[in-house]
Amino acid sequence: MIKLISLLIYNIIRISILKLIHPNRFNVHLIQRISPSASLITSGKGKFNIGYNTEISKGCDFEAHGDGVISIGTGTYFNRYCMISAQRSVTIGAHCMFGPGVKIFDNNHKFSKEKGVSSQLKCDDIHIGNRCWIASDAIILKGTHIGDNCVIGAGCIVSGNIPTGTLVKHKSDLELISMK
Numbered sequence: 001m002i003k004l005i006s007l008l009i010y011n012i013i014r015i016s017i018l019k020l021i022h023p024n025r026f027n028v029h030l031i032q033r034i035s036p037s038a039s040l041i042t043s044g045k046g047k048f049n050i051g052y053n054t055e056i057s058k059g060c061d062f063e064a065h066g067d068g069v070i071s072i073g074t075g076t077y078f079n080r081y082c083m084i085s086a087q088r089s090v091t092i093g094a095h096c097m098f099g100p101g102v103k104i105f106d107n108n109h110k111f112s113k114e115k116g117v118s119s120q121l122k123c124d125d126i127h128i129g130n131r132c133w134i135a136s137d138a139i140i141l142k143g144t145h146i147g148d149n150c151v152i153g154a155g156c157i158v159s160g161n162i163p164t165g166t167l168v169k170h171k172s173d174l175e176l177i178s179m180k
Contacts, residue, residue, distance in 0.1 A: 007033055029053070029074075035060070044068075046086070051075070051094060057082075068106070073130065078102070088123040096128060099136030099154065106142045129164065 011032045018026045018040070025047045026040075033055040034040070039062065040048055046064030051074035056062070059081040064070045068086035073094030080100045084090055087107040107123040126140055129148035134140070139157045146152070147164030156168050 004033075007035075010036060032056070038062070046070075048072075054078075057100075079136070086126075087121055089125040091126070092128045093130035093132065093148065095130060096132045096134070098134045099138070101137040102134050102140070103138075104140040108142060 008031065011034050012030045014034070015026065015028050015030055015032065018028070022042060025042050025045070028048055028050040029052040031053055032050065033053070035056060035058040037058040038056045038060040041061075041063045042048065043063070044066040046066065047069045048062070048064060049069065049071040051072060053075050054072055055077045057078055057080045060078050060083070062070055062084040064086045066087050069089050070084055070086045071089075071091045073092060073096070075094055076092055076096045078098045082098050082100070082102045084104045085107060090104055090106050104126060106126045107121045110118040110120045110122055122142065124143035126142065126144050128134070128140070128146045129150065131148060132146055132150045132152070134152045135154040137155045138152045140146075140152070141157065141159040144158055144160060144162070146158070146162040147166065149165050150162055151167045152158055152162070153167070153169035156170060158168060162168060
């Protein structure tokens with residue numbers, strides 16, 4: 001109980017300072033459970049919108065670059081070492097759960113057969129609905145839209161549209177199930 005109260009007080013101070021230093025860039029409710037070792041970084045005009053009582057565990061690294069916006073709904077939980085990189089927009093609904101090591105990128109580097117990899121980026125919005133569970137080490141790529149009440153299985157790489165109520169898992173998992 002003392003540890004939780006200490007963490008809440010720490011976050012009230014931390015968020016208040018961020019709001020003072022970066023006015024209009026941290027629309028973050030003061031009641032949060034954000035680990036002291038989690039980083040919320042903005043560069044350029046990057047912004048954070050975080051609802052009430054979100055938990056961000058140790059080692060998480062959330063970065064809003066350029067005009068990027070990271071929006072997280074109320075009561076969402078991020079386990080250890082999650083990463084979000086937003087150059088454009090990453091929106092996560094309320095009451096979602098993220099396993100350890102989840103990575104979310106709304107951008108990737110441009111590349112071509114002739115010139116190779118460039119420092120220029122391609123970006124597209126990411127939207128994750130309410131009450132979703134993104135299991136450990138899943139990777140969510142640019143342009144992904146996940147509906148409400150979805151489960152993305154451990155280690156899955158997701159791109160595109162995932163309809164509401166969908167369970168996404170590895171093909172090998174399906175093969176194991178069919179053998180029973």
